[in-house]
Amino acid sequence: MKQAITFPRCEGVYTRQAHCDIPAGLYEREQGREGFFGAATHSLHPHKPTGWVSWEGPLRPHLLDLNTLPPSEACPWHSARIMHNAHLQLRFWKTSGAMDHLVRNADGDDLLFFHRGEGDFYCDYGHLSFREGDYLLIPRGTAWRIEARQPLEALMIEATADLFQLPDRGIAGRHAQFDLAVLDTPRLDAEFKAQQGEFETRVRIKRANQITTVTFPYNPLDTVGWHGDCLPVKLNWRDIRELLSDRYHLPPTAHATFLCKTVVVCTFAPRPIETDPGALKVPFFHNNDDYDETIFYHAGQFFSRDNIRPGMLTLHPAGFAHGPHPKAFKMGQSAERKYTDEVAVMIDTRYPVTVDELPAGVENPDYVNSWRE
Ligand SMILES: [Fe+2]
Structure with a gap:
Protein backbone atom coordinates (compact mmCIF):
# COMPACT_ATOMS: atom_id res chain seq x y z
CA MET A 1 0.00 0.00 0.00
CA LYS A 2 1.23 3.52 -0.72
CA GLN A 3 -0.19 6.98 -0.36
CA ALA A 4 0.86 10.16 -2.15
CA ILE A 5 2.30 13.01 -0.09
CA THR A 6 -0.09 15.77 -1.17
CA PHE A 7 0.25 18.81 1.10
CA PRO A 8 1.15 22.17 -0.45
CA ARG A 9 3.50 24.23 1.75
CA CYS A 10 4.86 27.73 1.09
CA GLU A 11 8.14 29.38 2.05
CA GLY A 12 9.51 32.86 1.42
CA VAL A 13 8.47 34.63 -1.82
CA TYR A 14 6.03 32.63 -3.88
CA THR A 15 3.07 33.09 -6.20
CA ARG A 16 -0.37 31.77 -5.32
CA GLN A 17 -0.89 30.56 -8.91
CA ALA A 18 1.83 28.63 -10.74
CA HIS A 19 3.15 30.26 -13.96
CA CYS A 20 1.37 33.55 -13.27
CA ASP A 21 2.23 36.97 -11.82
CA ILE A 22 5.91 36.18 -11.34
CA PRO A 23 7.53 39.14 -9.54
CA ALA A 24 9.78 41.34 -11.70
CA GLY A 25 13.40 40.21 -11.69
CA LEU A 26 12.60 36.65 -10.59
CA LEU A 64 20.22 16.65 -33.88
CA ASP A 65 19.79 17.99 -37.41
CA LEU A 66 18.00 15.12 -39.14
CA ASN A 67 18.12 17.08 -42.43
CA THR A 68 21.76 16.01 -42.71
CA LEU A 69 21.02 12.26 -42.52
CA PRO A 70 21.61 10.36 -45.77
CA PRO A 71 18.62 8.66 -47.49
CA SER A 72 17.63 5.30 -45.99
CA GLU A 73 16.68 2.08 -47.74
CA ALA A 74 13.11 1.47 -48.86
CA CYS A 75 12.69 -0.88 -45.89
CA PRO A 76 11.65 0.99 -42.72
CA TRP A 77 13.50 -1.54 -40.54
CA HIS A 78 16.74 -0.22 -42.11
CA SER A 79 16.09 3.46 -41.55
CA ALA A 80 18.37 5.47 -39.26
CA ARG A 81 17.68 4.75 -35.60
CA ILE A 82 18.07 7.98 -33.63
CA MET A 83 17.49 6.80 -30.07
CA HIS A 84 16.09 3.91 -28.10
CA ASN A 85 15.33 2.38 -24.75
CA ALA A 86 13.80 -0.97 -23.77
CA HIS A 87 10.29 0.23 -24.76
CA LEU A 88 10.92 2.66 -27.59
CA GLN A 89 12.83 2.99 -30.84
CA LEU A 90 12.84 6.29 -32.69
CA ARG A 91 13.84 6.27 -36.33
CA PHE A 92 14.00 8.79 -39.15
CA TRP A 93 13.07 7.26 -42.49
CA LYS A 94 14.03 9.04 -45.71
CA THR A 95 12.82 7.08 -48.69
CA SER A 96 11.33 7.43 -52.17
CA GLY A 97 9.50 5.25 -54.66
CA ALA A 98 7.60 2.06 -53.87
CA MET A 99 8.58 -0.60 -51.33
CA ASP A 100 9.09 -3.93 -53.16
CA HIS A 101 8.06 -5.96 -50.09
CA LEU A 102 5.70 -5.90 -47.13
CA VAL A 103 6.73 -5.40 -43.51
CA ARG A 104 5.13 -6.54 -40.28
CA ASN A 105 6.25 -5.39 -36.84
CA ALA A 106 5.84 -8.13 -34.24
CA ASP A 107 7.66 -6.02 -31.60
CA GLY A 108 5.22 -3.16 -31.15
CA ASP A 109 3.05 -0.40 -32.60
CA ASP A 110 4.55 1.99 -35.15
CA LEU A 111 3.47 5.61 -35.09
CA LEU A 112 4.70 7.38 -38.22
CA PHE A 113 4.70 11.15 -38.54
CA PHE A 114 5.23 12.32 -42.11
CA HIS A 115 7.49 15.36 -42.16
CA ARG A 116 7.78 15.59 -45.97
CA GLY A 117 6.17 14.00 -48.98
CA GLU A 118 3.02 12.12 -49.82
CA GLY A 119 2.07 8.66 -50.97
CA ASP A 120 -0.10 5.60 -50.58
CA PHE A 121 -0.23 3.11 -47.74
CA TYR A 122 -1.41 -0.45 -48.37
CA CYS A 123 -2.07 -2.88 -45.54
CA ASP A 124 -4.13 -5.92 -44.48
CA TYR A 125 -7.23 -3.70 -44.24
CA GLY A 126 -6.98 -1.71 -47.45
CA HIS A 127 -5.56 1.54 -48.80
CA LEU A 128 -5.03 5.04 -47.38
CA SER A 129 -3.30 7.97 -49.01
CA PHE A 130 -1.19 10.23 -46.79
CA ARG A 131 0.66 13.53 -46.92
CA GLU A 132 3.03 15.63 -44.81
CA GLY A 133 1.64 16.41 -41.36
CA ASP A 134 -0.14 13.07 -41.05
CA TYR A 135 0.31 10.66 -38.18
CA LEU A 136 -0.24 7.05 -39.19
CA LEU A 137 -0.65 4.65 -36.30
CA ILE A 138 -0.02 1.05 -37.36
CA PRO A 139 -0.99 -1.62 -34.80
CA ARG A 140 1.54 -4.35 -34.07
CA GLY A 141 1.20 -7.27 -36.48
CA THR A 142 -0.22 -5.34 -39.45
CA ALA A 143 1.38 -6.18 -42.82
CA TRP A 144 1.97 -3.03 -44.88
CA ARG A 145 3.96 -1.23 -47.51
CA ILE A 146 4.23 2.29 -48.87
CA GLU A 147 4.39 3.80 -52.35
CA ALA A 148 5.84 7.29 -52.14
CA ARG A 149 4.65 9.79 -54.75
CA GLN A 150 7.23 12.32 -53.52
CA PRO A 151 10.40 11.72 -51.47
CA LEU A 152 9.35 10.89 -47.93
CA GLU A 153 10.75 11.89 -44.58
CA ALA A 154 9.02 10.28 -41.62
CA LEU A 155 9.63 10.06 -37.93
CA MET A 156 8.94 6.49 -36.80
CA ILE A 157 7.99 6.07 -33.15
CA GLU A 158 7.93 2.41 -32.22
CA ALA A 159 6.53 1.56 -28.78
CA THR A 160 6.80 -1.95 -27.44
CA ALA A 161 5.55 -1.65 -23.83
CA ASP A 162 1.88 -1.80 -24.86
CA LEU A 163 -0.40 -0.24 -27.47
CA PHE A 164 -0.83 3.45 -28.31
CA GLN A 165 -4.20 4.86 -27.29
CA LEU A 166 -5.76 8.32 -27.04
CA PRO A 167 -5.58 10.43 -23.86
CA ASP A 168 -8.65 10.79 -21.70
CA ARG A 169 -10.16 14.20 -22.61
CA GLY A 170 -11.57 14.60 -19.09
CA ILE A 171 -13.70 17.70 -18.57
CA ALA A 172 -12.94 18.91 -22.13
CA GLY A 173 -15.25 16.14 -23.38
CA ARG A 174 -14.85 13.41 -25.94
CA HIS A 175 -15.04 15.67 -29.02
CA ALA A 176 -12.33 18.07 -27.83
CA GLN A 177 -8.94 18.37 -29.56
CA PHE A 178 -10.28 16.27 -32.39
CA ASP A 179 -13.46 14.38 -33.07
CA LEU A 180 -12.90 10.65 -33.50
CA ALA A 181 -14.70 11.05 -36.83
CA VAL A 182 -11.59 12.81 -38.25
CA LEU A 183 -9.54 9.61 -37.91
CA ASP A 184 -9.18 8.00 -41.34
CA THR A 185 -8.98 4.22 -41.70
CA PRO A 186 -8.00 2.06 -44.70
CA ARG A 187 -10.59 1.33 -47.40
CA LEU A 188 -10.96 -1.64 -49.72
CA ASP A 189 -11.06 0.74 -52.68
CA ALA A 190 -10.12 0.53 -56.36
CA GLU A 191 -6.45 1.28 -55.60
CA PHE A 192 -6.35 -1.60 -53.10
CA LYS A 193 -7.93 -4.03 -55.57
CA ALA A 194 -5.54 -2.88 -58.34
CA GLN A 195 -2.45 -3.89 -56.33
CA GLN A 196 -3.62 -7.48 -55.73
CA GLY A 197 -2.32 -10.36 -57.84
CA GLU A 198 -0.55 -13.68 -58.20
CA PHE A 199 3.05 -12.44 -57.95
CA GLU A 200 5.80 -13.37 -55.54
CA THR A 201 5.67 -11.16 -52.42
CA ARG A 202 8.07 -11.04 -49.48
CA VAL A 203 7.04 -10.05 -45.97
CA ARG A 204 9.83 -8.83 -43.69
CA ILE A 205 8.72 -9.57 -40.14
CA LYS A 206 10.55 -7.84 -37.31
CA ARG A 207 10.57 -9.66 -33.98
CA ALA A 208 13.08 -8.99 -31.18
CA ASN A 209 14.72 -6.59 -33.67
CA GLN A 210 15.64 -9.48 -35.96
CA ILE A 211 14.19 -9.72 -39.44
CA THR A 212 12.64 -12.86 -40.90
CA THR A 213 11.63 -12.89 -44.57
CA VAL A 214 8.59 -14.94 -45.57
CA THR A 215 7.80 -15.35 -49.28
CA PHE A 216 4.34 -15.94 -50.72
CA PRO A 217 3.58 -16.84 -54.37
CA TYR A 218 0.85 -14.17 -54.29
CA ASN A 219 0.30 -10.75 -52.69
CA PRO A 220 -1.13 -11.46 -49.24
CA LEU A 221 -2.81 -8.03 -49.19
CA ASP A 222 -5.80 -9.80 -50.75
CA THR A 223 -8.50 -9.01 -48.14
CA VAL A 224 -12.02 -9.03 -49.59
CA GLY A 225 -13.74 -7.73 -46.45
CA TRP A 226 -13.36 -7.19 -42.71
CA HIS A 227 -15.04 -5.87 -39.61
CA GLY A 228 -13.42 -4.81 -36.35
CA ASP A 229 -11.56 -2.08 -34.50
CA CYS A 230 -7.90 -3.15 -34.67
CA LEU A 231 -6.92 -0.89 -37.56
CA PRO A 232 -4.33 1.65 -38.65
CA VAL A 233 -5.59 5.20 -38.16
CA LYS A 234 -4.49 8.45 -39.75
CA LEU A 235 -4.65 11.88 -38.12
CA ASN A 236 -3.31 15.14 -39.55
CA TRP A 237 -2.15 17.87 -37.15
CA ARG A 238 -4.44 20.27 -39.06
CA ASP A 239 -7.39 18.40 -37.49
FE1 LIG B 1 10.93 20.19 -20.95
Missing part, protein backbone atom coordinates in the same frame (compact mmCIF):
# COMPACT_ATOMS: atom_id res chain seq x y z
CA TYR A 27 12.42 33.43 -12.58
CA GLU A 28 10.09 30.56 -11.81
CA ARG A 29 11.25 26.95 -11.97
CA GLU A 30 8.92 23.97 -11.77
CA GLN A 31 10.32 20.80 -10.31
CA GLY A 32 7.72 18.19 -11.15
CA ARG A 33 7.02 14.47 -11.07
CA GLU A 34 5.14 12.05 -13.28
CA GLY A 35 5.41 14.09 -16.47
CA PHE A 36 3.46 17.22 -15.33
CA PHE A 37 0.71 15.11 -13.72
CA GLY A 38 2.27 14.59 -10.28
CA ALA A 39 3.54 16.54 -7.31
CA ALA A 40 5.35 19.77 -8.22
CA THR A 41 7.05 22.68 -6.51
CA HIS A 42 7.45 26.12 -8.07
CA SER A 43 10.42 28.04 -6.79
CA LEU A 44 11.47 31.62 -7.55
CA HIS A 45 15.08 32.57 -8.27
CA PRO A 46 16.98 35.76 -9.04
CA HIS A 47 18.91 33.86 -11.75
CA LYS A 48 17.63 31.90 -14.73
CA PRO A 49 17.76 28.15 -14.06
CA THR A 50 19.64 27.83 -17.39
CA GLY A 51 22.55 30.08 -16.40
CA TRP A 52 25.30 27.46 -16.26
CA VAL A 53 28.79 28.47 -17.45
CA SER A 54 30.29 25.01 -17.77
CA TRP A 55 28.88 21.53 -18.33
CA GLU A 56 30.92 18.35 -18.02
CA GLY A 57 29.84 14.72 -17.91
CA PRO A 58 27.58 12.30 -19.74
CA LEU A 59 24.21 13.98 -18.96
CA ARG A 60 23.58 16.64 -21.58
CA PRO A 61 20.86 17.99 -23.85
CA HIS A 62 21.14 16.97 -27.50
CA LEU A 63 20.34 18.78 -30.74
CA ILE A 240 -6.10 19.01 -33.94
CA ARG A 241 -7.86 21.93 -32.23
CA GLU A 242 -5.57 22.96 -29.39
CA LEU A 243 -6.91 23.32 -25.86
CA LEU A 244 -6.46 26.95 -24.85
CA SER A 245 -6.23 28.98 -21.72
CA ASP A 246 -5.80 32.71 -22.18
CA ARG A 247 -4.79 33.22 -18.55
CA TYR A 248 -2.55 30.22 -17.83
CA HIS A 249 0.24 28.58 -19.82
CA LEU A 250 -0.91 24.95 -20.08
CA PRO A 251 1.70 22.22 -19.58
CA PRO A 252 2.93 20.20 -22.59
CA THR A 253 0.68 17.30 -21.66
CA ALA A 254 -2.39 19.39 -22.51
CA HIS A 255 -1.21 18.70 -26.08
CA ALA A 256 -1.07 14.88 -25.69
CA THR A 257 -2.20 13.07 -28.83
CA PHE A 258 -1.24 9.40 -28.37
CA LEU A 259 0.08 7.57 -25.34
CA CYS A 260 1.01 4.17 -23.98
CA LYS A 261 2.41 3.09 -20.61
CA THR A 262 5.89 4.52 -21.07
CA VAL A 263 5.63 6.96 -24.01
CA VAL A 264 3.53 10.12 -24.41
CA VAL A 265 3.32 11.75 -27.85
CA CYS A 266 2.17 15.38 -27.87
CA THR A 267 1.49 17.68 -30.83
CA PHE A 268 2.21 21.39 -30.62
CA ALA A 269 -0.05 22.94 -33.27
CA PRO A 270 -0.69 26.60 -34.14
CA ARG A 271 -2.64 28.53 -31.50
CA PRO A 272 -3.03 32.03 -30.06
CA ILE A 273 -0.55 32.96 -27.31
CA GLU A 274 -1.87 33.90 -23.85
CA THR A 275 -2.85 37.59 -23.53
CA ASP A 276 -3.45 37.92 -19.77
CA PRO A 277 -0.78 40.34 -18.47
CA GLY A 278 0.20 38.00 -15.61
CA ALA A 279 0.34 34.78 -17.64
CA LEU A 280 3.58 33.31 -18.95
CA LYS A 281 3.77 33.49 -22.76
CA VAL A 282 6.41 30.80 -23.24
CA PRO A 283 6.98 27.43 -21.56
CA PHE A 284 8.07 27.69 -17.95
CA PHE A 285 11.56 26.72 -16.77
CA HIS A 286 11.27 23.22 -15.41
CA ASN A 287 12.81 19.89 -14.70
CA ASN A 288 10.46 17.10 -15.66
CA ASP A 289 12.29 14.66 -13.45
CA ASP A 290 10.57 11.40 -14.37
CA TYR A 291 10.74 11.75 -18.16
CA ASP A 292 13.21 12.29 -20.99
CA GLU A 293 11.76 14.84 -23.42
CA THR A 294 12.29 14.65 -27.17
CA ILE A 295 10.89 17.23 -29.59
CA PHE A 296 10.86 16.96 -33.39
CA TYR A 297 10.33 20.31 -35.14
CA HIS A 298 8.10 20.00 -38.22
CA ALA A 299 7.12 23.50 -39.36
CA GLY A 300 6.80 27.15 -38.41
CA GLN A 301 8.80 29.30 -36.01
CA PHE A 302 9.46 27.56 -32.69
CA PHE A 303 8.34 30.06 -30.11
CA SER A 304 10.43 28.80 -27.18
CA ARG A 305 13.66 28.19 -29.15
CA ASP A 306 16.37 30.14 -30.94
CA ASN A 307 18.06 28.79 -34.07
CA ILE A 308 15.89 25.70 -34.46
CA ARG A 309 14.76 24.77 -37.96
CA PRO A 310 12.24 22.20 -39.26
CA GLY A 311 13.77 18.73 -39.41
CA MET A 312 15.72 19.19 -36.18
CA LEU A 313 15.22 17.19 -33.00
CA THR A 314 16.12 17.97 -29.41
CA LEU A 315 16.44 15.66 -26.43
CA HIS A 316 16.22 17.10 -22.93
CA PRO A 317 16.91 14.23 -20.56
CA ALA A 318 15.60 14.19 -17.00
CA GLY A 319 17.95 15.75 -14.49
CA PHE A 320 18.41 19.34 -15.57
CA ALA A 321 16.26 22.43 -15.60
CA HIS A 322 15.56 23.90 -19.01
CA GLY A 323 13.21 26.40 -20.57
CA PRO A 324 12.98 29.02 -23.26
CA HIS A 325 16.11 30.21 -25.02
CA PRO A 326 17.12 33.83 -24.25
CA LYS A 327 15.66 35.53 -27.36
CA ALA A 328 12.45 33.52 -27.08
CA PHE A 329 12.16 34.39 -23.38
CA LYS A 330 12.54 38.11 -24.14
CA MET A 331 9.90 37.94 -26.88
CA GLY A 332 7.57 36.18 -24.44
CA GLN A 333 8.10 38.85 -21.78
CA SER A 334 7.35 41.66 -24.22
CA ALA A 335 4.28 39.75 -25.51
CA GLU A 336 5.45 40.58 -29.05
CA ARG A 337 3.84 37.55 -30.64
CA LYS A 338 0.12 36.96 -30.50
CA TYR A 339 0.07 33.63 -32.29
CA THR A 340 2.41 30.68 -32.65
CA ASP A 341 2.53 28.87 -35.99
CA GLU A 342 4.85 26.10 -34.77
CA VAL A 343 4.12 22.45 -35.45
CA ALA A 344 6.19 20.01 -33.41
CA VAL A 345 5.92 16.47 -32.11
CA MET A 346 7.04 15.78 -28.55
CA ILE A 347 7.90 12.26 -27.39
CA ASP A 348 8.20 11.94 -23.61
CA THR A 349 9.60 8.67 -22.33
CA ARG A 350 9.24 7.35 -18.79
CA TYR A 351 12.59 5.56 -19.02
CA PRO A 352 15.90 7.08 -20.16
CA VAL A 353 16.74 6.92 -23.84
CA THR A 354 20.17 6.38 -25.39
CA VAL A 355 21.12 8.40 -28.47
CA ASP A 356 22.39 6.07 -31.20
CA GLU A 357 25.63 6.59 -33.07
CA LEU A 358 24.87 8.96 -35.92
CA PRO A 359 26.91 10.23 -38.88
CA ALA A 360 29.27 13.11 -38.16
CA GLY A 361 27.57 16.49 -38.33
CA VAL A 362 24.09 15.32 -37.28
CA GLU A 363 24.61 16.31 -33.64
CA ASN A 364 25.45 19.87 -32.65
CA PRO A 365 27.94 19.43 -29.77
CA ASP A 366 27.50 23.05 -28.70
CA TYR A 367 23.78 22.78 -27.93
CA VAL A 368 24.37 22.74 -24.16
CA ASN A 369 25.70 26.31 -24.49
CA SER A 370 22.72 27.58 -26.49
CA TRP A 371 21.03 29.08 -23.39
CA ARG A 372 23.93 31.52 -22.91
CA GLU A 373 22.94 35.17 -23.00
